[in-house]
Amino acid sequence: MEGIPPAVAWPPLQTLMRLMLALAVGLFVGLEREWRGKEAGLRTFGFASLLGGLGGLLGPPYAILAIALLGVLVRFLNWQSLRANQGAELTTSAALLVMGFTGVLCGLGHVVTPAAVAVTSAGLLTWKERLAGFSHQITAEELRSAILLAILAFAIYPVLPAEPVDPWGLIAPRAAWVTVILIAAMGFVNYLLLKLFGARGVELTGFLGGLVNSTVTVTEMANRVRETEGRLQEVAYRGVMLATAAMALRNAVLLGLLSYKALVNSAVPLALILLSSIGLALVRTLAGPRAPEASTPTLPLKNPFSLSSALKFGAFLLIFQGVGTVGQSLMGHAGFYAVSAVGGLVSSASAVASAASLCAHGMLSPTAAGVGAIIASLASAVVNFVLVARVSEQRALTLRLGWALGVVFTLGVVGAFVQTRLEGLLH
Structure with a gap:
C-alpha cells in the first residue's frame, strides 16, 4: 500500500x-x-x-x-x-x-x-x-406490461437497423419502432394517471400527451370513453382540446428551434390554433360546475396498453412514410404538401420537423416549409375528430368535438390566409 x-x-x-x-x-x-x-x-x-x-x-x-x-x-x-x-x-x-x-x-x-x-x-x-404499499398494489398484468414496455424500448429498439432496409429508402425500422414505443408508453402513462387521479388525470394526459403525439393521446382517450360507456365525455372533451393546443405549441417550438424563418411564415395560424383550442376547453370548463369528486365513475381498467394496437399503428406509419416519400419525389412542392398532410394524420411533429430541417438546409423555401407545417397541424386536428368519432362510439361527444375542432380548423385556414397576405405586403 x-x-x-x-x-x-x-x-x-x-x-x-x-x-x-x-x-x-x-x-x-x-x-x-x-x-x-x-x-x-x-x-x-x-x-x-x-x-x-x-x-x-x-x-x-x-x-x-x-x-x-x-x-x-x-x-x-x-x-x-x-x-x-x-x-x-x-x-x-x-x-x-x-x-x-x-x-x-x-x-x-x-x-x-x-x-x-x-x-x-x-x-x-x-x-x-x-x-x-405501491408495490403490493401492482397487479400481475401491470407488472407484465411494464416489463414488456422495457423490452420494447431497451431490448428490441437498439438492435434494429437505423438506416432504411429497402433499396428505395422507404422502410426505416428504428424510426417506425419509436412510434410503437411511444404508443405503448402513452397508453401506460394514461393508465397510471387514470388509476391514480381518476377522471382528473385525463386532462393532464391530454396536454402532456399532446406535446408528444396528439394522435396517440386522443386515441387513448377515446378508448377510455368507450370503456366507461361515455361517463368520461366531459373530461375527454377538454383533454382532446388541450391535446390539440399542445400539438400546436409543440410544432411552433420545433419550427423555432430548427428554422426560425419557417416559424415566422406560420406564426399566425399556429397561434390561432393554440389560442382557440385553449379557449374552447376553458369555455366548456367555466360554463358550469364540475361534477363532485364523489360522482367520478369507477374505471374498468384492465390492460395498461395494447401491444397489438401499437404494432398496427407502426405498420400504418411505414405505409404512410413510403407513400409520402414517393409522392414528394414525383410531385415536388405538391408532393411535399401531400407528405405534410399524411404526416399530420399520423404525427404532425415528424412532418413539421422534416419541413423545418429542409428549410434550414436550404432545400425548401421558408414559405413552403411554413405552409407544410400548417397543413400538418390542421390535418392532426382533423384526424383527432375522426379518431374520437370512430373509437369512442359516443355521438354526443363526436358532435361537440366536431363543432369545436371545426372552429379551430376554420381559424387555422383564416390564419393561413392572413399570413399569406401579410407576407405579400411585407415583400
Missing part, C-alpha cells in the same frame, strides 16, 4: 470542503435512521461517510480499505441485531455502504453526484411505507 501523501499536496480549503461535504451527506441520511430509532443513526452515518471521504483523499488503496472497514461494521451491526431477535438490518446496512461510497466520491472532489445520491437515499428510506 502506498504511503500517506504529504500534507502539502492537500490544499487546506479544498480538503476541508470535501470533508465537510462528506460529513453533511452522511448526517443528512443518518437523520432519517435516527428518527426511526435505529442503532446506526446520525453519528454512525456521519462517521461512515467521513471515513469514505478520508479514503478518497488518501487514494484508491485507502478508499478500498475504508469500504472494507464499513463491511466489518455492517456485519457487526447485523450480528448484534440478530442476537437481540430483531432481524437483520438489511436496509440500514445497504444505506451505510452507499454512504461509504458517497464519502469516497466527496473525497475525490465530486459534488453534484454525492448530493444527488444522498437525497435519493434519504427519499428511499423515508418513503418506505409508500413504496411498499
